[in-house]
Amino acid sequence: MIRHGGSMDGTEIVAVVLSERWPFSVGEIIMFFNVFILGSAGFVFGWDRAMYSLIAYFVAYKTIDVVVDGLDESKGVWIVSNRAEELGVVILARLGRGVTYLEAKGGYSEEPKQMIYTVVTRLELPKLRTVVREIDPQAFVSVADIHETMGGYFRKRKIH
Known part of the structure; x- marks a missing residue:
């Protein structure tokens, strides 16, 4: 109620x-x-x-x-990886979640990096971790609680 x-x-x-x-x-x-x-x-x-x-x-x-x-608590995930494009394709294919690519620069190395941002449910997070470990075990992953999402295409896409 x-x-x-x-x-x-x-x-x-x-x-x-x-x-x-x-x-x-x-x-x-x-x-x-x-x-x-x-x-x-x-x-x-x-x-x-x-x-x-x-x-x-x-x-x-x-x-x-x-x-x-709700039980479908969302998580915002930032992934810094040298294999961001490959990770993004696999996240879309296996989890049905969209990704956003962001250009970044390493603070220590000053090397250009690519970062992925995606939003998943709490229950999908372990599968996302598995995907990241398989594709790029050296990737840096940061996870935060998301209390509300609006707009965009947060609903899960059907995987063909």
């Missing part, structure tokens, strides 16, 4: 609105509210009950973030 703009209670409505303006996820904002509420309840009803509730809400907060962000 939260992933598609709905909510189950008042704190979720506030969390969805605040997450658009603040750099915190919906789950983190809900957790903050619940820590405040359950912390206050700890003074009234005792800390043992409040702690069990906090643990339950911590699990819920992590679950909410997985549901809102």
Whole structure:
């Protein structure tokens, strides 16, 4: 429900609105509210009950973030290789993912380099690592979490 703009209670409505303006996820904002509420309840009803509730809400907060962000978490991958063209062709053929070639220059060697940028799902990352090791074991690979992609052709291409 939260992933598609709905909510189950008042704190979720506030969390969805605040997450658009603040750099915190919906789950983190809900957790903050619940820590405040359950912390206050700890003074009234005792800390043992409040702690069990906090643990339950911590699990819920992590679950909410997985549901809102989805299981198809994307990874941005930069690959610096002397065999970039060959790698790009194989990535397209085996993973069905597009690549972007960038011109680069080694900071230490000052040699011209070619860099590949691609976006894959979390589940495709091991296959990409295997491809890179097969084609160019000396390649430098950097991976970063991608929280959102827009435009372009991120959807997986069908492999013929």
